[in-house]
Amino acid sequence: MEAAVADDVAATAGGPRPGGNRRLDRVLSPEYLDGLRELPIEEVRRLRKEAEQEEADLSYLRRLLQGRVDIIEAELARRQGELNESTTILEELPRILADDDIAPRGLGRHLTVGPSRITEHRRFVERLIADSDLSALAGKTSDQLRETLARFVEQERAISEQRRAVQAVIDACAAELARRYRDGEADVDALLQGNDPTR
Numbered sequence: 001m002e003a004a005v006a007d008d009v010a011a012t013a014g015g016p017r018p019g020g021n022r023r024l025d026r027v028l029s030p031e032y033l034d035g036l037r038e039l040p041i042e043e044v045r046r047l048r049k050e051a052e053q054e055e056a057d058l059s060y061l062r063r064l065l066q067g068r069v070d071i072i073e074a075e076l077a078r079r080q081g082e083l084n085e086s087t088t089i090l091e092e093l094p095r096i097l098a099d100d101d102i103a104p105r106g107l108g109r110h111l112t113v114g115p116s117r118i119t120e121h122r123r124f125v126e127r128l129i130a131d132s133d134l135s136a137l138a139g140k141t142s143d144q145l146r147e148t149l150a151r152f153v154e155q156e157r158a159i160s161e162q163r164r165a166v167q168a169v170i171d172a173c174a175a176e177l178a179r180r181y182r183d184g185e186a187d188v189d190a191l192l193q194g195n196d197p198t199r
Contacts, residue, residue, distance in 0.1 A: 023050060023053070023054050023057075024054055024058075024162065024166075026050070027050060027051045027054050027166055027169055028162070028165055028166065028169070032047065032169060033047070033169065033172055033173075036172065036173070036176050037176065041177070041180060041185075041186055044173055044176055044177055044180075045173075045177065047169075047173050048170055048173035048174060048177070051166055051169045051170045051173065052170055054166050055163060055166045055167060055170060058159055058162055058163040058166060059163060061159055062156060062159045062160060062163065065152055065155055065156040065159065066156060068152050069149060069152050069153060069156065071137075072137070072145050072148055072149045072152070073149065075137045075138075075145060076142060076145055076146070076149070079142060
């Protein structure tokens, strides 16, 4: 079951596919930023917003994977006496998988939008919780758990790499917008007053 879940995660969090139609494919395609300096400011802002939305979804999916990692790490810690052995992992799930805070760990970037596929992501979490292996972790050897942990850590690392690539796209769009305001190609006063329709 763990391998099946890992495969599902890999499919859900698959990398960009050249010529693909997913938002991730578009944002990370080499053509996404082509001619950025010549595009209308409305289009630059649209590109940035689309990339920001993809970053939010990748951040949320990353947290889901981290939650799965936390479950396995908690079981390993329980075996090593670091947790109360009378407490089962199922009893610990509300704490381990608490996802009210969807902010990413480690990179310290402020997300301006929330994830757009919350229902899809929550179904994914529910599927993980319903996975029979959560109640059968005690039947696995520590070596098996470590192998599973390594797979999920690798998936989380892959998503983090995608997220950093998307952030580079966001930064490129933001830099172009800043240049236009700096060079007088866009109305700074309208932006400061909140009247810029392309914000």
